[in-house]
Amino acid sequence: MQTIGVIGGGQLARMMIGPAIELGLELKVLAESSGSAARDRATTVGDFRDLDTVLQFARDVDVITFDHEHVPTAIILALEKAGVAVRPGSEALTVAQDKIVMRQILEDLGHPLPVWGVAETTADVEGFLAANGGRIIAKAPRGGYDGKGVAVVTESVQVQEWLALGPVLMEEMVDFSRELAQLVARRPNGDTAMWPVVETTQANGVCTEVTLPAPTGDDRIIEVAAELGRQIANDLNVTGVLAVELFETPDGRLLVNELAMRPHNSGHVTIEGSVTSQFEQHLRAICDMPLGATDSRHPWAVMVNVFGAMDLGRYGRLAESSDVKLHNYGKEPRAGRKVGHVTATGSDVADTTSRARAVAEIFHADI
Numbered sequence: 001m002q003t004i005g006v007i008g009g010g011q012l013a014r015m016m017i018g019p020a021i022e023l024g025l026e027l028k029v030l031a032e033s034s035g036s037a038a039r040d041r042a043t044t045v046g047d048f049r050d051l052d053t054v055l056q057f058a059r060d061v062d063v064i065t066f067d068h069e070h071v072p073t074a075i076i077l078a079l080e081k082a083g084v085a086v087r088p089g090s091e092a093l094t095v096a097q098d099k100i101v102m103r104q105i106l107e108d109l110g111h112p113l114p115v116w117g118v119a120e121t122t123a124d125v126e127g128f129l130a131a132n133g134g135r136i137i138a139k140a141p142r143g144g145y146d147g148k149g150v151a152v153v154t155e156s157v158q159v160q161e162w163l164a165l166g167p168v169l170m171e172e173m174v175d176f177s178r179e180l181a182q183l184v185a186r187r188p189n190g191d192t193a194m195w196p197v198v199e200t201t202q203a204n205g206v207c208t209e210v211t212l213p214a215p216t217g218d219d220r221i222i223e224v225a226a227e228l229g230r231q232i233a234n235d236l237n238v239t240g241v242l243a244v245e246l247f248e249t250p251d252g253r254l255l256v257n258e259l260a261m262r263p264h265n266s267g268h269v270t271i272e273g274s275v276t277s278q279f280e281q282h283l284r285a286i287c288d289m290p291l292g293a294t295d296s297r298h299p300w301a302v303m304v305n306v307f308g309a310m311d312l313g314r315y316g317r318l319a320e321s322s323d324v325k326l327h328n329y330g331k332e333p334r335a336g337r338k339v340g341h342v343t344a345t346g347s348d349v350a351d352t353t354s355r356a357r358a359v360a361e362i363f364h365a366d367i
């Protein structure tokens with residue numbers, strides 16, 4: 001039996017637990033705290049930025065993988081040097097960890113991107129603002145998630161604090177018609193599997209809703225997105241699940257927003273929506289097992305996130321929509337925090353969406 005070590009104890013690690021049991025894999029988690037979402041498998045509670053803690057954790061596992069991309073590069077390199085199988089490996093991961101590196105490498109590979117630049121001074125920001133309509137997006141290169149580290153900027157002074165910490169990524173404000181995400185899984189032997197591209201909805205930079213497949217009258221988008229995902233996974237030698245976040249422009253082009261080399265919020269919908277979920281597939285890929293089928297099990301699957309707090313007193317109301325699935329991450333309530341999601345499946349996209357939204361609304365509690 002292979003033992004997987006997951007660094008990070010969030011909901012992504014938590015949702016790997018079920019598939020690991022089904023596949024007969026042992027799953028161990030290095031969690032930030034004893035209250036982490038994946039606490040049931042937390043064999044170590046400690047700091048993923050501490051080399052000794054991580055090396056000690058890795059000692060009893062066959063493969064290391066990740067719940068987030070914030071593990072310092074030096075630690076990933078030290079793991080590899082110690083002979084640990086790290087999947088995805090350092091070469092691929094460093095691209096996902098730093099948004100400036102990601103832009104540069106994707107550009108070198110010839111993939112379609114928003115117009116971008118790097119600012120080191122406020123004068124650089126002013127120049128980019130002037131060249132891009134006076135309204136741009138600034139991004140902190142590292143450490144961002146859920147829209148933290150992303151800002152709409154109209155004046156260079158807004159970026160001053162970030163510039164004090166180092167270079168800042170600047171991007172044109174893309175006038176996208178919608179956002180999509182292409183999920184890909186890749187084995188060490190190079191086999192890939194792509195799910196149909198999904199449509200994602202973000203509010204204030206945070207994913208709120210995902211529809212599988214992305215509604216489209218034009219199947220070309222599905223093929224183009226799948227090919228783009230496959231190429232990026234191959235180009236970067238990714239092992240495991242890769243999410244490619246995309247902007248679709250009004251003239252039908254796809255631009256790459258960012259990459260995540262792990263299961264991703266846009267793929268939670270595959271748990272009920274697909275023959276093989278992203279969590280099972282990630283485990284298969286990192287263990288070099290054959291990949292599972294990515295076909296949909298229903299015409300439509302819609303996932304809606306629940307933020308802040310879940311009202312557990314309302315479990316009885318699941319009876320109102322017995323075919324909608326609830327996922328509770330067991331996290332402490334906090335304003336804006338992702339604490340769970342619901343997924344509905346069906347044969348009509350509008351009806352499936354409204355059933356998912358209704359159940360998310362029932363369980364959402366303000367804090």
Ligand SMILES: Nc1ncnc2c1ncn2[C@@H]1O[C@H](COP(=O)(O)OP(=O)(O)OP(=O)(O)O)[C@@H](O)[C@H]1O
Pocket residue numbers: 114137139144145146147148149150171172173174175179202204205206207245257258
């Ligand atoms: N260049 C851009 N033009 C227009 N909107 C953008 C641009 N870049 C980002 N956004 C918006 O901000 C959201 C968050 O940006 P991004 O995905 O880079 O940040 P993040 O915080 O790392 O996200 P995640 O939660 O996916 O890790 C995007 O999904 C999109 O809605």
Ligand SMILES: [Mg+2]
Pocket residue numbers: 245258
């Ligand atoms: Mg994003």
